[in-house]
Amino acid sequence: MNSKLRLAKTISTFTNPPIICIPLFIIICLTLSIDNLWQFPVLEMISLIFASILPMAIILYWAKKTGNDRDISRREDRFTPLIVGTVSYFIGFLVSIFLGLNDFLTFLFLCYTINTFIVMIITTRWKISIHTTGLSGPVCALIILLGPVGAVFGLIYPVLIWSRVTLKKHTMAQAIAGGVQGFVLTAVEMFLFIFMFNLNVGNIYPFHHVCGFILAIVFTPVVLGIFTYLNNTNSIIFYLVEIIGLGFFIAITPIDVIIIYILTTIVSIVISNYAGERFSWYNIVS
Template sequence: ICIILACDGIPFTSGFSFDWTQFIITELISLIFASILPMAITLYWAKKLNTDKDISNREDRFVPLIVGILSYLVGFAIALTLGVSNFLTVLILCYAVNTFIVLLITYKWKISIHTTGLTGPVAALIMLLGPLGAIVGLLYPVLIWSRFTLKKHTMAQAIAGGVFGLVMTVLEAYLYMDLLHLPVYNLVPLGECLWIILGLIFAPIVLGILTILNDNGKSNTKAIFYLLCILAIAFFAFFAPQSALIILILATVTSILVSYYGGENFSWFRAIR
């Protein structure tokens, strides 16, 4: 993200330039306050409690989340003061607010921080690059499989984390740009971003719902899934930007592959076998 923000123009063209000063400053801010410090406190807290690095026990997650919020807020304040990048400033604020909301959710429910952590940056890449940025989001179904297979989360928790990270980051970013008067130019329009996000999350959400139905004795979930996929593709073809249609197809194919190669114990496999 910091590399993209430091670029001015199209690479390999005569008008292209790269702002090394902005890159170094934004990279240091994001690396220290949005990565190293939150990760360090998580590892320290896990060691202190003598638990796994994921801190699987929901009640043990509050301190790392609070410290993470504070770290993001410090990074936001520094970025705002230096004025190096409006987009990075807004993005770090999104991370702080999202982490606070995750903290509130965690009091009652163990939403997946891993899928939230993946899709937050993916949302930023979508705003910057559109469908090219969304390609990274194809890891979302893979991460759902991983968290579920490792028994770290339920299917709903893993899916919800990703949906939350994508939707909230994009909506908040555009809101904060307006409220804080921090304009960022040449971003993908909000509407297109939301269509692309819908394309990314459609198949995982449908598979999650069909998994519940299948586990409760509902038959024909495979036929229902493929029918819904066909209808979704037709709907996107008529109403959505072409970029969102492409992402819908890629994300659906990825989800199907994860379903079939995730193993017989993976609930998506049972839903569409």
């Protein structure tokens, strides 16, 4: 295995949803506990059990039972773990309600439940990326709570797309779509729940600002994905689209969103050049 494949494998391993959610949920729980740090151990324990330990145990057990790798690469074998994962997140939601935990964390579990259920439905027909979905959900939560600080974690998204495609676990469309779904659904659901149930979530970034960050993160990967499927390797057109995108962000979004857009574009270009000719983005950006 060459160095690029080893790096792709390492990235894929550490961005497995039950693993990547550990550091991200630590930040979420710390943020939610900022006014009362005594809440943190309870919030983190519930998050760890229902968002990480139980889903990971399910994945490992099912992978062993079906003779799969830890990614459960065969689409047909993913249905049962996704069902059990959905149940685990929903139990986390119910336990959080019972214990009277922070509203934001409680309804984030409900978002996880809904999003995993939707992934399960999609997976019956199409192998959408659970990795990119699992990254974008908690990153979206961090964006809602911390704005640009949370959005920085979105820079992992184009790198993860490269990893999953390079390892031939997903097509380009599947890897990109998982992230877009996770970002969009989590944002819409969280703000809908906040509005419907008048949740006490403290100071959060407004919906339009969150949408700006999400668009800044997904714009370049989506453009590169479209170019890939159109088999268009004209780098001049690509950079023209990116410049138009930059103009759009400058015209209607705050400076922090513009910075995230620029950083995501840079990361996408850098990972494309690192990947080389075997990765379709390389021929577009070079």
